[in-house]
Amino acid sequence: xxxIYFVRHGEAEVNVAQTFGAENTGLTERGxxxxxxxxxxxxxxxxxxxxxxxxxxxxxxASFISERTHIPLVSSELFEERKRPTSLIGKQRDxxxxxRLHIQWIDSFFIExxxxxxGENFLDMKARAAKALSFLEMRSEVNILVVMHGFMLxxxxxxxxxxxxxxxxxxxxxxxAFNISNVGITVATLDPSQxxxxxxxKGKWRILTWNDLAHLG
Amino acid sequence: xxxIYFVRHGETEGNTGxxxxxxxxxxxxxxxxxxxxxxxxxxxxxITALVSSSTKRALQTAEIIGEKMGLSxxxxxxxxxxxxxxxxxxxxxxxxxxxxxEEAWHRSCCGDxxxxxxGENFDDGKARxxxxxxxxxxxxxxxxxxxxxxxxxxTLFARVVLGENMTGSEFxxxxxxxxxxxxxxxxxxxxxxxxxxxxDGGKDVHWRMRVWNDRAHLG
Numbered sequence: 001x002x003x004i005y006f007v008r009h010g011e012a013e014v015n016v017a018q019t020f021g022a023e024n025t026g027l028t029e030r031g032x033x034x035x036x037x038x039x040x041x042x043x044x045x046x047x048x049x050x051x052x053x054x055x056x057x058x059x060x061x062a063s064f065i066s067e068r069t070h071i072p073l074v075s076s077e078l079f080e081e082r083k084r085p086t087s088l089i090g091k092q093r094d095x096x097x098x099x100r101l102h103i104q105w106i107d108s109f110f111i112e113x114x115x116x117x118x119g120e121n122f123l124d125m126k127a128r129a130a131k132a133l134s135f136l137e138m139r140s141e142v143n144i145l146v147v148m149h150g151f152m153l154x155x156x157x158x159x160x161x162x163x164x165x166x167x168x169x170x171x172x173x174x175x176x177a178f179n180i181s182n183v184g185i186t187v188a189t190l191d192p193s194q195x196x197x198x199x200x201x202k203g204k205w206r207i208l209t210w211n212d213l214a215h216l217g
Numbered sequence: 218x219x220x221i222y223f224v225r226h227g228e229t230e231g232n233t234g235x236x237x238x239x240x241x242x243x244x245x246x247x248x249x250x251x252x253x254x255x256x257x258x259x260x261x262x263x264i265t266a267l268v269s270s271s272t273k274r275a276l277q278t279a280e281i282i283g284e285k286m287g288l289s290x291x292x293x294x295x296x297x298x299x300x301x302x303x304x305x306x307x308x309x310x311x312x313x314x315x316x317x318x319e320e321a322w323h324r325s326c327c328g329d330x331x332x333x334x335x336g337e338n339f340d341d342g343k344a345r346x347x348x349x350x351x352x353x354x355x356x357x358x359x360x361x362x363x364x365x366x367x368x369x370x371x372t373l374f375a376r377v378v379l380g381e382n383m384t385g386s387e388f389x390x391x392x393x394x395x396x397x398x399x400x401x402x403x404x405x406x407x408x409x410x411x412x413x414x415x416x417d418g419g420k421d422v423h424w425r426m427r428v429w430n431d432r433a434h435l436g
Contacts, residue, residue, distance in 0.1 A: 160394060161390050161391060162387075162390055170387070173379060173380070174378065176378075176423065176425070177377050177378040177423075177424070177425055177426055178378075178425070178426055179406070179425045179426060179427045184428075202393055203393070203394060205394070206394060206395075206396055207394055207395050207396065207429070208396045208398075208430060208432075209401075209429060209430045209431060209432060210426065210429035210430070211427060211429065212428060212431045212432075212433060214431055214433030214434070215433075
């Protein structure tokens with residue numbers, strides 16, 4: 001059985017900025033503090049490898065973990081955040097025109113057959129979540145930590161719960177009900193021997209813990 | 218904003234033993250230790266009211282937490298475990314006929330088969346989960362701790378995710394994917410959000426799950 005620890009990056013400039021998607025920004029001072037606390041907690045877990053999204057806020061968070069634990073980092077684009085439409089980047093959040101475009105893009109995740117310009121949509125995210133799960137299944141390590149992003153992590157979770165048949169409205173329900181915090185720890189296990197549809201849909205993936213924040217006090 | 222800290226009861230003989238569990242099973246020594254451990258964590262939380270399922274294993278866990286926190290326990294039937302057929306209680310898990318009945322009951326809990334005698338089924342669990350959420354929304358305290366049970370917690374959560382129109386097939390996906398451990402901590406909030414999707418029409422008051430099965434205190 002494998003154990004995967006999914007972690008959302010520390011608070012980043014993009015989380016507090018007044019503009020849409022200054023994507024390649026680093027952590028705030030608070031985010032660096034959170035990453036430091038997270039690294040302390042990770043040092044108590046037995047982890048064989050750290051997979052990290054190529055985005056700067058995830059890389060910076062992971063650097064605290066590798067400094068503290070000396071566990072090797074492996075970068076992967078599969079765990080990046082949803083890709084924003086180019087035309088939105090840098091627009092002010094309080095600009096009504098930009099807000100309308102933003103809503104059109106958000107709806108492309110929750111309504112069938114919608115796409116907004118060059119931004120990722122439901123099918124892109126669902127396909128990437130499936131690839132990310134296969135990637136983790138193929139890794140030889142037993143205990144893996146993944147440093148990544150909030151929307152993508154919840155897409156992976158929705159794909160675990162609802163499987164290949166995942167629908168846009170189910171993704172919407174997951175986004176609405178599952179709250180995720182910076183540096184929250186989510187624990188999943190992978191046990192291919194558990195897979196069966198009868199009498200119950202026991203998948204090979206299970207969610208043990210969602211968004212554990214005990215290290216933040 | 219309303220915050221609910223759910224705690225699943227400590228370990229019982231029914232969780233580990235060879236018999237199907239009923240309402241009167243007490244905590245094991247390990248379960249009592251788990252309750253003390255989770256209690257010392259609960260004192261750090263800003264809780265003003267303590268509610269428990271009226272079932273023995275939950276009440277025992279809640280009494281230990283209440284003593285440590287200086288809070289009295291409000292016993293509420295709504296938070297009891299999804300009820301097995303009474304004819305199953307106390308029978309051996311090795312008894313083939315009893316096992317078959319347990320499976321039929323599980324199917325009825327997922328909306329996949331007929332009700333099994335006096336056991337609760339999918340519609341009962343869904344209705345009780347809805348009533349439990351309403352009870353919490355109307356409770357005078359803004360920050361409560363509720364001691365309850367594994368299957369009922371997952372039913373409650375499935376109801377939060379899937380809403381009042383939840384179907385058995387979606388429900389199954391959630392309850393068989395998420396795990397709930399003895400004395401795990403589960404945090405739900407009821408709050409206004411301003412979601413950026415037309416599906417919400419802007420302002421939206423709803424339940425969200427912030428933490429599921431935090432077991433950091435169990436080492």
